[in-house]
Amino acid sequence: MAYDIDMIKKVYAQMAERVEKAREVVGKPLTLSEKILYSHLWDVEAEKAYARGKDYVNFSPDRIACQDATAQMALLQFMQAGKPKVEVPTTVHCDHLIQAKQGAAKDLKRANETSNEVFDFLGSVSNKYGIGFWKPGAGIIHQVVLENYAFPGGMMIGTDSHTVNAGGLGMVAVGVGGADAVDVMAGMPWELKFPKLIGVKLTGSLNGWTAAKDVILKVAGILTVKGGTGAIIEYFGEGARSMSCTGKGTICNMGAEVGATTSTFGYDDSMERFLRATDRNDVADAANEVREHLTGDDEVYANPEQYFDEVIEINLSELRPHLNGPFTPDLATPISEMSKKAKENDWPINVDWGLIGSCTNSSYEDLTRAASIAQQALDKKLKPKSDFGINPGSEQIRFTAERDGLLKIFEDLDATVFTNACGPCIGQWDRSDRKGDEKNTIVHSFNRNFSKRADGNPNTHAFVGSPEMVAAIAISGRLDFDPTRDKLVNEDGEEVMLDEPKGIELPTNGFEVEDAGYVAPFEDGSGVTIKVAEDSERLELLTPFEPWDGKNLLGAKLLIKAHGKCTTDHISMAGPWLRYRGHLDNISNNCLIGAVNAFNMKTNFVKSQLTGEYGGVPDTQREYKEKGIPTVVVGDHNYGEGSSREHAAMEPRHLGVKVVIVKSFARIHETNLKKQGMLGLTFANENDYDLIQEDDTFNFIDLEDFAEGKPLTVEIVHADGTKDVIKTNHTYNSNQIEWYKEGSALNLIKKLNA
Numbered sequence: 001m002a003y004d005i006d007m008i009k010k011v012y013a014q015m016a017e018r019v020e021k022a023r024e025v026v027g028k029p030l031t032l033s034e035k036i037l038y039s040h041l042w043d044v045e046a047e048k049a050y051a052r053g054k055d056y057v058n059f060s061p062d063r064i065a066c067q068d069a070t071a072q073m074a075l076l077q078f079m080q081a082g083k084p085k086v087e088v089p090t091t092v093h094c095d096h097l098i099q100a101k102q103g104a105a106k107d108l109k110r111a112n113e114t115s116n117e118v119f120d121f122l123g124s125v126s127n128k129y130g131i132g133f134w135k136p137g138a139g140i141i142h143q144v145v146l147e148n149y150a151f152p153g154g155m156m157i158g159t160d161s162h163t164v165n166a167g168g169l170g171m172v173a174v175g176v177g178g179a180d181a182v183d184v185m186a187g188m189p190w191e192l193k194f195p196k197l198i199g200v201k202l203t204g205s206l207n208g209w210t211a212a213k214d215v216i217l218k219v220a221g222i223l224t225v226k227g228g229t230g231a232i233i234e235y236f237g238e239g240a241r242s243m244s245c246t247g248k249g250t251i252c253n254m255g256a257e258v259g260a261t262t263s264t265f266g267y268d269d270s271m272e273r274f275l276r277a278t279d280r281n282d283v284a285d286a287a288n289e290v291r292e293h294l295t296g297d298d299e300v301y302a303n304p305e306q307y308f309d310e311v312i313e314i315n316l317s318e319l320r321p322h323l324n325g326p327f328t329p330d331l332a333t334p335i336s337e338m339s340k341k342a343k344e345n346d347w348p349i350n351v352d353w354g355l356i357g358s359c360t361n362s363s364y365e366d367l368t369r370a371a372s373i374a375q376q377a378l379d380k381k382l383k384p385k386s387d388f389g390i391n392p393g394s395e396q397i398r399f400t401a402e403r404d405g406l407l408k409i410f411e412d413l414d415a416t417v418f419t420n421a422c423g424p425c426i427g428q429w430d431r432s433d434r435k436g437d438e439k440n441t442i443v444h445s446f447n448r449n450f451s452k453r454a455d456g457n458p459n460t461h462a463f464v465g466s467p468e469m470v471a472a473i474a475i476s477g478r479l480d481f482d483p484t485r486d487k488l489v490n491e492d493g494e495e496v497m498l499d500e501p502k503g504i505e506l507p508t509n510g511f512e513v514e515d516a517g518y519v520a521p522f523e524d525g526s527g528v529t530i531k532v533a534e535d536s537e538r539l540e541l542l543t544p545f546e547p548w549d550g551k552n553l554l555g556a557k558l559l560i561k562a563h564g565k566c567t568t569d570h571i572s573m574a575g576p577w578l579r580y581r582g583h584l585d586n587i588s589n590n591c592l593i594g595a596v597n598a599f600n601m602k603t604n605f606v607k608s609q610l611t612g613e614y615g616g617v618p619d620t621q622r623e624y625k626e627k628g629i630p631t632v633v634v635g636d637h638n639y640g641e642g643s644s645r646e647h648a649a650m651e652p653r654h655l656g657v658k659v660v661i662v663k664s665f666a667r668i669h670e671t672n673l674k675k676q677g678m679l680g681l682t683f684a685n686e687n688d689y690d691l692i693q694e695d696d697t698f699n700f701i702d703l704e705d706f707a708e709g710k711p712l713t714v715e716i717v718h719a720d721g722t723k724d725v726i727k728t729n730h731t732y733n734s735n736q737i738e739w740y741k742e743g744s745a746l747n748l749i750k751k752l753n754a
């Protein structure tokens with residue numbers, strides 16, 4: 001599907017030299033992660049031994065992938081860059097906007113009706129700018145990437161946190177916000193704090209009921225949801241080599257659940273087998289030529305404590321199947337202990353649904369292992385006690401699984417086969433059996449199990465397990481079922497046990513598909529017109545933000561002084577607002593509605609200095625905008641923490657907020673503000689936050705001298721006429737000051753391209 005073999009060969013051609021140079025610069029043997037990072041530096045000349053967890057470094061990723069929910073704003077922004085084509089190979093995948101309800105055919109038809117304008121938009125933008133487009137139903141972004149684009153030693157970014165799945169094929173693949181993706185599409189570098197490195201040594205080999213999923217369920221239990229933050233997890237050892245490539249993908253996928261930047265494995269025979277099975281002999285041949293550079297140095301793996309910041313060792317031969325949950329993916333329980341733990345915690349024992357799929361566990365091997373359990377239910381006359389739902393990872397997997405009779409086994413058990421899409425994993429699930437908020441239990445092979453994630457019900461207890469364990473539990477209908485020990489009673493009243501699962505790593509007769517769902521872009525897309533209906537609720541073409549007029553900013557009014565935590569969710573809520581991700585004006589109606597007003601401790605309730613009345617933040621701000629009055633947002637510590645979503649910076653900018661002054665910023669949000677042409681400042685003396693009053697007016701009296709490293713002076717005029725003059729700091733470098741001058745980073749790119 002148009003993977004770029006020339007690009008891959010180019011990466012490999014320079015790998016030996018770059019790895020050698022990195023070894024010299026760092027002065028010691030290298031991990032795989034370091035080899036990939038150092039061989040993807042943006043500025044090779046500036047290479048030095050970067051401090052892990054400290055230095056910000058510019059990289060050149062090889063690929064970009066976007067899913068339909070995040071691609072909308074990313075592509076709307078890219079359209080502003082004035083580029084005829086994306087500079088780095090990019091794909092768009094329609095997988096998030098398809099609701100699971102009645103089964104694949106009907107669900108896909110309905111999604112095509114309800115979201116057709118979004119799909120059409122993404123399709124035509126892709127066509128115009130040389131982006132590969134995967135239609136609704138083609139599959140889940142990360143499975144499609146693994147089957148078509150991922151390659152050992154490569155670096156990719158994607159606008160989805162589970163982009164990390166591609167580590168299963170030896171990449172450094174990282175989930176980013178749309179603004180980062182747009183930079184790289186437009187030919188700019190991608191900045192990342194040089195990660196720390198966690199090594200996981202796998203010994204032994206998986207056996208019996210234990211699956212690759214159990215490795216990451218165990219790791220999640222050890223590291224917890226924050227333990228991997230800012231780190232790459234690198235797996236190695238004989239146990240790593242003994243696992244399938246898609247199993248490795250599962251492990252890397254859920255690295256997102258411990259907060260890891262990404263996870264990866266060294267190139268090995270399982271990856272070569274997967275590349276060849278997915279019709280990429282040329283990639284496998286090219287990788288074989290540079291094999292030694294596609295894994296960590298021997299010395300590193302022999303003495304990992306000397307080279308990693310933290311080392312974990314897991315013996316796969318002793319590892320037992322786990323279920324993690326409910327409500328958090330790091331609450332790990334070996335199934336042998338579930339009976340006791342469920343009783344202690346009063347978790348509902350009866351299981352209503354067993355769901356198999358998601359980007360985490362929907363490979364051919366996963367389906368065969370789960371099907372080997374499902375087949376036993378048919379053979380041993382066991383009627384499943386729970387409902388079954390299946391989401392194949394891609395059309396290629398679905399088609400092959402149908403050909404090989406795997407789907408029939410599930411259908412014979414009355415399973416519903418949903419579209420090759422995210423479905424219940426992202427809450428796109430019209431759950432037929434429950435409408436209320438009753439306490440209940442489901443088990444699934446997905447990655448996330450936060451409250452409300454699958455079905456919107458805060459009382460749904462979701463447990464994460466391997467597909468085969470999900471199948472076994474769905475058959476038994478009990479959360480505390482341990483198939484290694486427990487018997488089931490069949491329709492003839494006999495006691496039977498389930499045998500261990502059996503899987504097939506790759507289809508014996510090869511993968512097959514009639515229409516994979518890929519649409520190649522036009523060679524020359526210059527004639528493509530992007531159509532967005534004037535009255536569209538969901539999409540709106542962007543208008544470039546106004547450049548700075550070069551003058552001091554005077555007479556700006558306080559919009560809100562936010563108290564305490566103000567995350568990107570407080571600034572731009574998710575949930576029902578997801579619908580408007582491609583329509584800046586409509587989604588701006590959620591701007592700061594979750595922020596707590598420091599003057600009355602209420603949300604979405606601020607004073608208008610124009611009328612003296614209190615109202616919602618977006619409405620109040622729109623009044624200021626209409627009158628051409630600039631405004632200021634004041635915030636506390638770590639303002640803008642949370643996700644990297646650019647909407648949190650674009651919305652205030654769109655509505656006419658000019659400056660955000662806070663005690664401290666979350667770094668990504670600070671960068672996003674800069675990219676969108678906003679002024680993001682921090683109080684030089686953080687106690688000055690307390691000086692800000694509800695009716696304040698701000699004068700930025702030396703903005704005309706805006707320069708790198710030079711604090712800015714702010715005159716705060718209170719309602720009684722008294723004034724405070726304070727200093728604020730900023731971190732704009734000279735290039736970022738140009739973004740500010742031009743109105744946004746994209747405006748500058750466009751100007752440079754003109």
Ligand code: F3S
Nearest residue numbers: 162358359422425426
């Ligand atoms: Fe989709 Fe769930 Fe993966 S939302 S991309 S299947 S984590």
